[in-house]
Amino acid sequence: MTRNTSSDKKELAKEQREQLLEILKTRFEKNMSRHKDFEWVKVRAKLDVNAEKLWSLNEMEKTGGEPDVIGYDENKEEYIFCDCSTESPKGRRSLCYDREALESRKKHKPENNVIDMALSMGIELLTEEQYRALQELENFDMKTSSWIQTPADIRELGGALFCDNRFNHIFVYHNGADSYYASRGFRGLLRV
Incomplete structure (x- = not known):
């Protein structure tokens, strides 16, 4: 259960917090190739005060x-921290790019949009450079795709960008910002 304190900060209940920390520690130790020379104790210390x-x-x-x-x-x-699921996160798919795109849809509107969801989660949408750097660690999005931050001039013309990994190459594509697909989500980044 998530609770808000009197100052409206978002916090986890103690049991949830401990469970998440155990999941993060296990993942951290299992995937040392993503963070060579880092120590869980130091990461945990940052998490404990945030x-x-x-x-x-x-x-x-x-x-x-x-x-x-x-x-x-x-x-x-x-x-x-970054989303390291093999494919674009399942709970963040079938979303159009932003609120303007969502509101422009007359039929078959998705439940949410990428920009608002990332903001509500307190995370950043990856840039193209961040997406490419992530792909240097492992192969991600080999069956799915992920929306990325879109330059204002492209967005003003109704477009939005997404990336995927096919044929051992990272592709950057465009789509109408109001489009959404079951195989397209978004990856987030969080600094702690």
Whole structure:
């Protein structure tokens, strides 16, 4: 059960928090190739003082993202978590790109949109560069695709960008921002 404190911060109940931390630790230890030379103890210390970030990681986990540490920002002293599910997270598929696209649909509207969902989860939508860097760690989205941040000039013309991994190559494509598919979701990034 998620609860809000009097200051409206998003926090997990103690049992949920411990369960999530165990999942994250197990995943971290199982996938050391994603974060060579990192220590779980140091990651855990950051998580212990960032209840709201832990809540966001739980949202990533609940929607099938399988978040894991993929880097460290030396300047900001932050660990970088990203969705590392083999395919685009199941709980974040069948979404059009943003609210404007959602509202423009007259029929068969999806339940939500990528930008609002990422914002509500407290995570960032990946840029093309971040998506390509993620693919250097492992092969992701070999059957699905993931929306990525779209430049304003493309979005103003009604388009949005997404990526996938086919034929050992990362492809960047475009679609109408109001389109949505059962095999297209989005990956998020969280700095802790």
